[in-house]
Amino acid sequence: MKIQKSFAQDVGTLYLVPTPIGNLEDMTFRAVKTLQTVELIASEDTRNTQKLLNHFEIKVPQKSLHEHNYNERIPELVAFLKNGNSIAQVSDAGMPSISDPGHEFVVACIEEDIPVVALPGATAGMTALIASGLLPQPFYFYGFLQRKKNSQKKELTDLKNQTATMIFYESPHRVKETLKNILEIFGNREVVVCRELTKVYEEYLRGTAEELIMYVTEHPLKGECCLLVSGAEEVEKEEVFEGTLKEQVETLILAGQSSKEAIKSIAKRHGLKKQEVYKEYHEL
Template sequence: MKIQKSFSKEPKGILYLVPTPIGNLADMTFRGVETLKEVDLIASEDTRNTQKLLNHFEIKVPQKSLHEHNYKERIPEIIALLKQGKKIAQVSDAGMPSISDPGHELVEACIAADLTVVSLPGATAGMTALIASGLLPQPFYFHGFLPRKKNIQKETLTTLNDQTATLIFYESPYRLKATLTNILEVFGDRQVVVCRELTKLFEEYLRGSASEIITYLTEHQLKGEICLMIAGNNQVDEELPVFEGSLKEQVEKIIQTGETSKEAIKLVAKQQNLKKQDVYKAYHEG
């Protein structure tokens, strides 16, 4: 077990995980800007992309690239600097580091080395799109990108079919129709929300059944970043507790588990395939 005191007064190196805007630069937080100005180094997924952000906010801190192709050799360098007391910010091209972007391996290495990791709140596409989607916001299941190959993608979707939570995926606009076709085949014709170009000038939400949106995509080619949300499976039967005895005794036993009498009557009626009125009468008059 390890305990991290993020803001102790002892001078030490700190890794800051700093979210960056997913489109609109005005979404950068004050704390995010100040942190980027105060650190000694910025570890960036793409230094050219991040430099545009730094120029906009007049940030002069040097960068070092950190991405999926160089993290094995780069992480030891960053750990060494943190052990020297340096403060380093890690950013991805857009949104939260580690969420479908580089960052997790560096966090793991810092924790293993007993170094402090501080996460800043900020923009993330999945949550931003979800709350405006109209689908149930909780529970939700964030998956990120699905596999590209059809058979592997369908296998992955099959494992998610019983999820009752709203599902959140990221997808390329060029693969969206094929992915929705697989979703229709595996999940059935559920409600779908497609959000594109989130926070940007051409932000757009498409809300409808999977089949409706597939039909729309046969005539329209979407562009930009895509967040794909699917309603959870509401056909999954909950496993009901099994109680024996008279209807009244069954209701009483369920009440003992913490349920209200109303909910207990409903459960017994469903389990015994009876009308709620019949169970209600048996409970109160039995």
């Protein structure tokens, strides 16, 4: 067990700083101040982050931290933090670690008792959810589905009975095929596609899976997309029958059924003739 006192440490701090997902005005005062006061910024793409830093006149140096270099980079950054310096980690847009690099760095800092402080801010999934019109809670954030058709179908099959509203991220070029898989696996559910969140061309497409497939076929999508799908209706749990036929009949009798009703129920459950269950129960 570990207890973190976020603001009572002598070592440096890792700050997880959300960046705008489109509109630069969504940058918080705290996020700007944090980027101004840390000693280093760890960026998914330094070129992309530099545009943000230039906009807010931030002069702090950067180092890249992404999926291709984190194994070599993290030890270097952890050593920097242990020397009393603080680092702000950012992804290209939204929250670090949410479908973006960052998780491995967080884990490494926790293992070394370096405080990790997350700042609230822009995130596409929650932003789309509250305006989607679908039930906002419970929700199930999934992120990106597999690209290969069969792999994606397997994922969706595993999610078929999920009753919470599901949130996916998807490329505009794959939305149509993903919708087709959703229709095939989930049925004709209510779906919302939100694209270009917070930007001037922000758009919500609300309808059934079939309706959205027809629409995107005629109107190919552009821009970043968030795909939300209504959850499955509550499925009544199937009663579990265990033991011999005689024991199963006795279980139903204890639950209040007559022996005649219990024998009939067990016969129906197993596709047997009532006489077969009757003989088993009475040991004839």
